[in-house]
Amino acid sequence: MLTNDSLDVLGILIQHEAKPCFAFWLKMQARRNDLIGDLARDIKADHTARRLKTFESIELHLIKMGACQGAIKALERAGREFEREKNRSSR
Numbered sequence: 001m002l003t004n005d006s007l008d009v010l011g012i013l014i015q016h017e018a019k020p021c022f023a024f025w026l027k028m029q030a031r032r033n034d035l036i037g038d039l040a041r042d043i044k045a046d047h048t049a050r051r052l053k054t055f056e057s058i059e060l061h062l063i064k065m066g067a068c069q070g071a072i073k074a075l076e077r078a079g080r081e082f083e084r085e086k087n088r089s090s091r
Contacts, residue, residue, distance in 0.1 A: 020089075022055045025082050035074035036081070042071070055079045 023043070030040040043049050043058065052058050055075070062071055 020086050021053050022082055023053045026078055036078045039071055039074040039078060
């Protein structure tokens, strides 16, 4: 689900030539009322995940922590959405 807030954040990052960070984008989704929002809130609350920045590092963390299949699917969906937004913002 594309939100104006997340598109604005990505636009600002790109304008300042900063590489968008998946973890930052994911945490910005915490207000959503869907599986991605649930995952974002879980990641924000997980103090051991604070240093994680990439999709891959978060995926590995979830696997190591024994996350349920729903959390992994939510992460995969979030990754696809992040890439779509990133591509849309760079046009």
